[in-house]
Amino acid sequence: MTRSGGIAILLALLWTACAGAQQEQFLQYRTGYPGWYMPRANLGIELSPTPRAGLELPAGVDAASALFGEGKLGSTSFDVILILAPAKPAASQPAGGDKLYIDTNLDGKLADEKPIISDSTQNTGGDYRYGFFKNVGMKVPTKEGPSRYDLQAQYTIGPRQNQLSLRPQCFYEGPVTIGGKRFTCRLADGDANGLYNDLCNIAPDDSAAMGPFARQGLRGDFIRLTTGPDSDGSSTFSPDVRMVGRYIQANGALYALEVASDGATVKFTPADSVATGTVQGPEETVITVAGPEGTFTGGKPGEVFTVPVGRYHLLSATKTRKDDQSHTWQIQIYDPSSPQMLEVKAGETAQVKPPSGRFELTAYRSQPGQVEIRFAMQVDGNGMASYLRDGQTAPGPIMHITNAEGTYHTTHQLGFG
Numbered sequence: 543m544t545r546s547g548g549i550a551i552l553l554a555l556l557w558t559a560c561a562g563a564q565q566e567q568f569l570q571y572r573t574g575y576p577g578w579y580m581p582r583a584n585l586g587i588e589l590s591p592t593p594r595a596g597l598e599l600p601a602g603v604d605a606a607s608a609l610f611g612e613g614k615l616g617s618t619s620f621d622v623i624l625i626l627a628p629a630k631p632a633a634s635q636p637a638g639g640d641k642l643y644i645d646t647n648l649d650g651k652l653a654d655e656k657p658i659i660s661d662s663t664q665n666t667g668g669d670y671r672y673g674f675f676k677n678v679g680m681k682v683p684t685k686e687g688p689s690r691y692d693l694q695a696q697y698t699i700g701p702r703q704n705q706l707s708l709r710p711q712c713f714y715e716g717p718v719t720i721g722g723k724r725f726t727c728r729l730a731d732g733d734a735n736g737l738y739n740d741l742c743n744i745a746p747d748d749s750a751a752m753g754p755f756a757r758q759g760l761r762g763d764f765i766r767l768t769t770g771p772d773s774d775g776s777s778t779f780s781p782d783v784r785m786v787g788r789y790i791q792a793n794g795a796l797y798a799l800e801v802a803s804d805g806a807t808v809k810f811t812p813a814d815s816v817a818t819g820t821v822q823g824p825e826e827t828v829i830t831v832a833g834p835e836g837t838f839t840g841g842k843p844g845e846v847f848t849v850p851v852g853r854y855h856l857l858s859a860t861k862t863r864k865d866d867q868s869h870t871w872q873i874q875i876y877d878p879s880s881p882q883m884l885e886v887k888a889g890e891t892a893q894v895k896p897p898s899g900r901f902e903l904t905a906y907r908s909q910p911g912q913v914e915i916r917f918a919m920q921v922d923g924n925g926m927a928s929y930l931r932d933g934q935t936a937p938g939p940i941m942h943i944t945n946a947e948g949t950y951h952t953t954h955q956l957g958f959g
């Protein structure tokens with residue numbers, strides 16, 4: 543009796559201690575591509591004809607006709623074996639039939655695995671061969687226990703590249719309440735390591751570790767908080783997509799953010815007493831900065847906005863112009879591969895320079911009925927740029943060629959690439 547009484551008192555005390563704190567909120571696992579716009583890494587695995595020492599082959603696998611590789615999810619390495627079906631002489635016809643063995647439960651063995659069969663194989667132009675595997679279901683060990691993780695795999699085999707590239711096909715989603723307001727919260731594994739709590743960090747060039755499909759620049763996982771209708775499939779960076787950091791701005795207030803490594807729960811705790819400084823973007827430019835402390839956006843061009851003290855990088859820069867026919871034109875640079883770094887100190891303002899290279903937008907009326915838009919953007923490496931009219935991808939300009947006599951006229955639709 544005494545023992546159980548003691549336990550009851552302890553539980554009651556714990557409950558009282560937790561009552562004032564924010565609780566974990568649960569999200570649901572979803573398969574598929576989280577259709578919002580963000581840079582994502584794929585997990586690249588180099589393939590070689592030589593198996594690693596000690597690898598036990600699944601029954602019936604002939605090492606002489608196989609390619610071997612090793613990847614890593616969380617802190618666990620895993621083996622893959624790729625066996626190509628005999629090549630079909632007719633190029634670029636979907637054939638399939640390639641076999642992929644992958645250590646889906648990350649137990650260090652392939653002997654317990656069934657092969658996954660490719661949906662299609664393409665030989666394009668002879669030198670390179672590509673194949674595609676849907677629905678690769680992994681079990682990733684996380685702090686919270688084994689966690690489901692769905693991928694798609696694609697291989698590229700050729701003279702200068704022998705690689706298997708794994709692309710996450712999963713995310714977490716669910717309703718959360720922050721400061722009394724309901725949001726839809728989504729999490730995505732932006733760095734393709736099977737975990738959802740990787741803080742935003744800078745990786746100047748880790749393509750050797752992550753394979754040539756990896757993005758350089760800012761790396762980490764993504765959180766998205768929305769209240770209104772879904773804008774999935776947007777071709778532009780939206781300020782509601784943020785890189786995971788220690789803090790997050792929601793409902794006009796700052797919260798400490800905790801994401802479980804398996805992605806199944808999130809927790810938002812008011813962070814009123816955190817040390818902050820301010821950031822100011824270049825004139826006429828709305829900027830977003832991101833770092834291990836979180837992702838923060840100024841609401842208006844050139845606005846001074848508050849962020850927790852720490853190191854940040856320029857994640858996106860946007861310029862907007864209205865023409866005199868009330869169209870809104872926008873250019874945006876997102877995730878430049880050599881992002882600008884800034885240090886925010888307590889009570890001080892860090893100035894952000896315009897993004898490197900060209901970033902110009904003008905819109906003016908040149909003749910009645912015509913608006914002239916001039917823009918120049920320069921993005922190096924893997925950075926992304928978008929050019930929008932009224933929030934939509936604008937059609938390319940049309941080039942008219944007419945001779946002086948007016949007897950010859952031709953038009954060409956130019957594209958943006």
Ligand SMILES: [Ca+2]
Binds near residue numbers: 647649654
């Ligand atoms: Ca296994």
Ligand SMILES: [Ca+2]
Binds near residue numbers: 735
């Ligand atoms: Ca991750």
